[in-house]
């Protein structure tokens with residue numbers, strides 16, 4: 315009898331055309347020589363000092379269906395009207411992990427993506443150029459989990475109620491998680507982070 319992998323089923327509201335992940339992946343174009351930089355135990359990684367110690371993660375990251383749901387935004391006054399967001403199904407306590415941000419790690423710029431999170435940016439010591447950097451980012455544009463639906467607070471709330479936090483993911487790589495901030499998130503409230511002023515500045519046209 316076939317065994318169904320329920321972890322792999324996307325949560326309700328998942329959009330067609332986006333691959334649902336329960337673990338992040340490497341892009342086929344990911345420069346394999348950079349892989350040790352993603353592992354915080356790596357000796358020469360500047361990343362290791364940046365990443366907070368994290369409890370051992372399960373192999374896959376299920377959707378926290380008891381905490382949140384994916385919601386279609388139907389209020390015309392909402393700046394992301396017609397899109398999706400994340401809403402709390404019950405009060406989520408302050409400083410609580412809600413879910414991981416999963417996607418595809420890459421080492422090439424993805425300026426066109428609105429779902430791309432930088433996880434590592436360090437100086438390239440092998441380059442003769444003064445400003446040369448090594449950049450690794452996690453893009454959920456085509457493949458990801460519900461972390462990709464967290465909206466920015468601007469024009470929606472007075473302040474973010476969540477933030478992206480660096481952590482070690484289930485692959486042992488530097489990853490990102492969505493955590494509540496100091497006030498938690500009330501039942502029915504939308505989870506909102508700050509993408510940062512730079513994110514919006516890069517999109518002004």
Ligand SMILES: C[S@@+](CC[C@H](N)C(=O)[O-])C[C@H]1O[C@@H](n2cnc3c(N)ncnc32)[C@H](O)[C@@H]1O
Pocket residue numbers: 393394397398399428429462463464465466467468469470
């Ligand atoms: C990472 S996605 C967030 C999820 C997105 N709403 C969706 O349905 O896929 C980022 C995109 O969401 C929208 N967005 C998020 N926060 C916003 C805000 N405060 N105002 C306007 N648009 C926002 C923008 O279109 C942005 O490019």
